[in-house]
Amino acid sequence: MFPFKRLLLGAAMTTLACTTQADDELTVGGKNFTEQLILASMTSQYLEAWGYEVEERSGMGTSVLRKAQESGQIDLYWEYTGTSLISYNGVEEKLDPQETYDRVKQLDAEKGLVWLEPSEANNTYALAMREDQAETLGITSLSDLAEVINNGEPLVLASNATFYSRDDGLRPMQERYGFEFGRRNVKRMDQGLTLPSLDQGEVDVAMTTATNGRIPALDLTVLEDDRQFFPNYALAPVVRQDTLDEHPELAAQLNILSGLLDDATMARLNAQVDVERETVEDVAAQFLEDQRLL
Structure with missing residues (x-):
């Protein structure tokens, strides 16, 4: 100070x-x-x-x-x-x-x-990826993510139950960006498990929040909300x-x-x-x- x-x-x-x-x-x-x-x-x-x-x-x-x-x-x-x-x-x-x-x-x-x-x-919602995978696929934003998925890449998302169902969560976010993970490619779990699952390679994308301390510790990339969806x-x-x-x-x-x-x-x-x-x-x-x- x-x-x-x-x-x-x-x-x-x-x-x-x-x-x-x-x-x-x-x-x-x-x-x-x-x-x-x-x-x-x-x-x-x-x-x-x-x-x-x-x-x-x-x-x-x-x-x-x-x-x-x-x-x-x-x-x-x-x-x-x-x-x-x-x-x-x-x-x-x-x-x-x-x-x-x-x-x-x-x-x-x-x-x-x-x-x-x-x-x-x-502490708004955010989606994160492993830094190396995000770089390989050329993903830095949610628009990039939508484009990659729409081009046929079957990326798997880790989401908690709240984000999966809430009005500022998964479904309306997908509508805003014009893509869909698909039901099979969404794994619901406790919020404390989403980033560890991402780090261990069990999923490709994870929902998180902006102040999550594991983001810098795990070398994760937070995708830019370039259409400013999240409140x-x-x-x-x-x-x-x-x-x-x-x-x-x-x-x-x-x-x-x-x-x-x-x-x-x-x-x-x-x-x-x-x-x-x-x-x-x-x-x-x-x-x-x-x-x-x-």
């Missing part, structure tokens, strides 16, 4: 520290994949350092977590703008990143949920309005953390867990210590 930003961060923390009560209680949620587990642990440790009493409930399914927040069982968690836009609010309109954020902020406010400042991490999945803290009414200082505190996250940072943290086999708690703590937040 640049020295000037460090000074601003320190000043903000000093000011906010005066408003946090030691007996404040918060429930922090998280989904059931590496990035979300890291964020839940990071946020819990960070808020405990502010003096809150925190209960962490991570490892939850997406829809279960959202319902838990709407019902008041979860005070806050990190969500993706594209998930709220499409999965929770059913918006099919194509929007740019700022429009996406503004729309979900408005729609979720009607449900008592507040979107705080988005980070620069955009923006900016990562941001979402808090119940009732919670913010009780703890208004929480918004500024979480915005500090949000301002430190981007694609490269999240990919590095994810890799420390998924590739280097460090624990989620240790990775989260080390990041906070490096940023002088613990």
Whole structure:
């Protein structure tokens, strides 16, 4: 972090520290994949350092977590703008990143949920190939992939069940680019297995997300979404309005953390867990210590 930003961060923390009560209680949620587990642990440790009493409930399914927040069982968690836009609010309109954020902020406010400042991490969907195979076939983009498949190359895709069926997933992506893998050439599996299956040569293409730490570790090529099909999945803290009414200082505190996250940072943290086999708690703590937040 640049020295000037460090000074601003320190000043903000000093000011906010005066408003946090030691007996404040918060429930922090998280989904059931590496990035979300890291964020839940990071946020819990960070808020405990502010003096809150925190209960962490991570490892939850997406829809279960959202319902838990709407019902008041979860005070806050990190969500993706594209998930709220499409999965929770059913918006099919194509929007740019700022429009996406503004729309979900408005729609979720009607449900008592507040979107705080988005980070620069955009964990959108992506397709990846082994670098050597992509070079051999001349594939750098999804349009290239479509052309190769339409020319008769029977490439096999690894996809999780969610990407296979969702409205911003496989079927509409194929329609946008004018090709089809074919049912026989799509292998459905847990999301954590798609890139290992690609690396081991069991498939030719794998769905993934942009901040997956295994991408650089496995020398994979992410194909350019040259027709801009995938929506923006900016990562941001979402808090119940009732919670913010009780703890208004929480918004500024979480915005500090949000301002430190981007694609490269999240990919590095994810890799420390998924590739280097460090624990989620240790990775989260080390990041906070490096940023002088613990």
